[in-house]
Amino acid sequence: MTSQKTTQTMKPATAAKKLGVYLQATPADFQEGTVSRDELNALQADPPAWLQELRRNGPHPRPVVAARLGVSIAGLARGGVTEPLTTTQIEELRDESPEWLLRERATQAEVRKEAERIKKKHQEQDAAGH
Incomplete structure (x- = not known):
């Protein structure tokens, strides 16, 4: 067989x-x-x-657009970006730095910082034998 x-x-x-x-x-x-x-x-x-x-x-799908702009996919939607963008359009958005993009980047930075804090806390707990 x-x-x-x-x-x-x-x-x-x-x-x-x-x-x-x-x-x-x-x-x-x-x-x-x-x-x-x-x-x-x-x-x-x-x-x-x-x-x-x-x-x-491009055109790039939303996950790629979000990553290149340093925001979440939900952040793109809150900023009104619902369509795929080309590299040129992404660069133009970066250059313009609209208020929503600055706000979403700050939000994303906070999310990453909190995720890192939680990860570190779990590592410390594991090291302590919990």
Whole structure:
């Protein structure tokens, strides 16, 4: 008896998310097919021109936009940013530094600081034997 190894595949939306790109901006053949784990690994290891271009110039999905601006996805929504943005648009937002962006960056910094405080507290408790 030999066991056949099945190829793990994923929907294009899942693959685009793992690649950090906006699905609607990918080539049609990528959007219409399925992507195997091996194909995903190949795309990550040696990205084709279209993938390099999308990563460099966008449009970028909200998680990438949020990370590049240093805010949360919810912070983007509170700031009125609901659509994918290009790298140029992200840079323009950074340069303009609207009030909402400054406020959301401060909020994000507080969230990170609190997460670090909690992590340190847990480490201290673990070290104390709790």
